[in-house]
Amino acid sequence: MRFVSVNELEPGMILARKIIDRRVNMLQKGVVLSAVNIERLKTNGYLGAYITDSISEDIEIEETISDKTMEDGIEAVANADIGSIIEVAKEMVEDISELKRISVDMLDLRSFDDYTYHHSVNVAIYAVAVATKMGLSEEKIQEIAVAALCHDLGKTRIDVAIINKKGRLDDDEFAEIRRHPQYSYDILYDNTMISSAVRQAVICHHENENGSGYPYGKESDEIPLAAKIIHAVDVYDALTSRRSYKEPYSPVDALEYIIGGQNILFDKNVVDVMRTVIPAYPPGMDVILSTGQRAVVCAHTTTAQRPVIRIYETGKEVDLSRDPDYSTVFIAASGMLLQVSTGVEELNENRGKSDKKKKVLVIDDSGISRGQTKAALENEYDVTALESGIACLNYIKAKGLPDLIIMDIDMPMMDGVTTIEKIHDNESADIKILFLTAIADRDTVIRCRKAGALDYILKPVNPIYLRERVAIALDKNLDR
Ligand SMILES: [Fe+2]
Ligand SMILES: [Fe+2]
Numbered sequence: 001m002r003f004v005s006v007n008e009l010e011p012g013m014i015l016a017r018k019i020i021d022r023r024v025n026m027l028q029k030g031v032v033l034s035a036v037n038i039e040r041l042k043t044n045g046y047l048g049a050y051i052t053d054s055i056s057e058d059i060e061i062e063e064t065i066s067d068k069t070m071e072d073g074i075e076a077v078a079n080a081d082i083g084s085i086i087e088v089a090k091e092m093v094e095d096i097s098e099l100k101r102i103s104v105d106m107l108d109l110r111s112f113d114d115y116t117y118h119h120s121v122n123v124a125i126y127a128v129a130v131a132t133k134m135g136l137s138e139e140k141i142q143e144i145a146v147a148a149l150c151h152d153l154g155k156t157r158i159d160v161a162i163i164n165k166k167g168r169l170d171d172d173e174f175a176e177i178r179r180h181p182q183y184s185y186d187i188l189y190d191n192t193m194i195s196s197a198v199r200q201a202v203i204c205h206h207e208n209e210n211g212s213g214y215p216y217g218k219e220s221d222e223i224p225l226a227a228k229i230i231h232a233v234d235v236y237d238a239l240t241s242r243r244s245y246k247e248p249y250s251p252v253d254a255l256e257y258i259i260g261g262q263n264i265l266f267d268k269n270v271v272d273v274m275r276t277v278i279p280a281y282p283p284g285m286d287v288i289l290s291t292g293q294r295a296v297v298c299a300h301t302t303t304a305q306r307p308v309i310r311i312y313e314t315g316k317e318v319d320l321s322r323d324p325d326y327s328t329v330f331i332a333a334s335g336m337l338l339q340v341s342t343g344v345e346e347l348n349e350n351r352g353k354s355d356k357k358k359k360v361l362v363i364d365d366s367g368i369s370r371g372q373t374k375a376a377l378e379n380e381y382d383v384t385a386l387e388s389g390i391a392c393l394n395y396i397k398a399k400g401l402p403d404l405i406i407m408d409i410d411m412p413m414m415d416g417v418t419t420i421e422k423i424h425d426n427e428s429a430d431i432k433i434l435f436l437t438a439i440a441d442r443d444t445v446i447r448c449r450k451a452g453a454l455d456y457i458l459k460p461v462n463p464i465y466l467r468e469r470v471a472i473a474l475d476k477n478l479d480r
Pocket of ligand 2: 152234
C-alpha cells in the first residue's frame with residue numbers, strides 16, 4: 001500500500017486502510033473510491049488515503065495499534081470518559097508491546113473536525129512507543145498512555161473560535177490557550193482512578209527544558225519524564241498535522257524541528273529515542289529524489305535518512321543506504337502534500353504573510369551566519385541584516401522598531417544582551433527578541449531572559465527550527 005494525497009486520489013483506486021471518522025460515513029478497507037468519496041475527503045480536510053495498486057502491492061505497513069483500539073481511543077477521548085480512557089491505554093500498551101519492530105509507520109488520517117481526538121490518541125501512540133523503547137516499567141508506560149490521552153482534555157473548556165482561529169491570536173486568546181494544561185488537570189482532579197503522577201504529567205506537558213514553558217516554568221530535572229515524553233511527541237504530532245492555520249510538515253522536517261529544539265525545549269534523551277521510533281521517511285510515502293525522479297518509500301534500512309525506495313517511472317527498487325550507483329542521490333522532498341508544494345516555505349507561504357510582510361532585524365557579526373539566517377527567513381519576512389549592536393541602535397533610531405529582532409549574543413564591541421538593554425533604555429515599547437548563541441551556558445541564558453528574550457536558538461542555525469520559532473514568536477500559532 002502507499003499513501004496518496006487527496007489531490008491525486010482518483011475514482012477507482014482501492015482503499016488499503018479504513019478511514020476512521022466519528023461520523024457515520026466511514027470508508028472501509030477494500031472500498032473502490034468514487035468521485036463523491038474523494039470530494040468528501042477533500043472538503044473534510046483529509047490529507048489523503050492509503051491505497052493499494054500494482055506498484056505498491058508488496059509494501060507492507062505494520063499497524064501500530066489496531067483499528068479497534070484507535071476507534072475506542074477516539075471515542076473515549078471525545079466523551080472524556082476516564083474509565084474508557086484507562087481501558088484503551090491498556091489495549092494500546094499491549095498492542096505496542098507486541099510489535100515486531102517499534103516504529104510508528106502509519107500516518108494518521110483525520111478530518112479537521114476530529115483533530116483533537118485523533119491528536120490525543122496519536123500522542124499516546126508515540127509516547128507509548130518511546131516509553132517502551134526506553135525500557136520503562138509496564139506500570140510507568142501505562143501511566144504515560146493515560147496522561148497522553150488526557151493531556152488536552154482541558155481544551156474542551158476553551159472557545160472553539162479561539163482553537164480554530166485562522167489568524168494570529170491576541171494576547172488574551174493566547175493566555176486562554178495556555179490555561180489548557182491547568183484545565184486538563186482540573187478535569188482529572190477529583191477522579192480517584194487517576195494517580196497524581198498522571199496529573200503531574202498532564203499539567204507539565206508544555207514545560208520546556210530551559211524553563212521557558214508553562215504553566216510553571218519548570219526546568220530539566222523538575223519536569224517528570226512522562227511530561228517530557230508527551231511534550232516532544234505532542235509537538236511532533238501538531239507539526240505533522242493540517243490545521244486551519246497551517247499546512248502539515250513532512251515527518252523528516254518535523255523531526256528536524258524537534259532535533260533543533262533538543263536541550264532547549266525538549267529532553268535530549270527523549271529526542272534520541274524518538275528518532276528511532278518515528279521514521280523520517282515512513283514506508284508508503286512519496287518522495288522526490290535529487291535527480292528529480294519521483295519514488296515511493298518501500299522499507300526501512302538501518303540509516304533513517306536513506307530508506308529503500310521504488311522509482312515510479314522505471315519500477316526500479318533502490319536501497320539508498322547501500323546502492324553505490326545512488327551514493328550521491330538524496331531525497332530532496334517528501335510529505336503528505338508533495339504534489340502541491342515541495343518545501344516548508346511553500347507549505348507555509350500563507351503564514352506570516354496574512355497582511356504586510358513582518359519586519360525582522362537580524363544582528364550578527366558573522367557574515368556566514370547572518371546570510372544563513374536571512375536566507376532562511378526572507379521568503380516570508382522583510383529581513384534586514386546588520387553586523388553590529390551599534391548598527392542596530394542606529395537603524396532603530398532612524399526607522400523605528402521591527403516586529404522581531406534576532407540577535408547574536410557573542411559580538412565584539414557591544415554584545416547582543418547589552419545591545420538589547422540599550423534598546424530597552426531608549427524605547428518603552430516591548431520588543432520581541434530571539435537570541436542566537438553558540439553555547440547556552442546558564443549565565444547567558446539568565447541574562448537573555450532578564451533582557452526579555454522570548455527564546456534563544458543555538459548556532460549553527462537549523463533553518464526549519466528557526467522558521468518555526470519565528471512563526472511562533474510572531475503568530476503564537478503552535479498547539480491549538
Ligand atoms: Fe497541550
Ligand atoms: Fe496536544
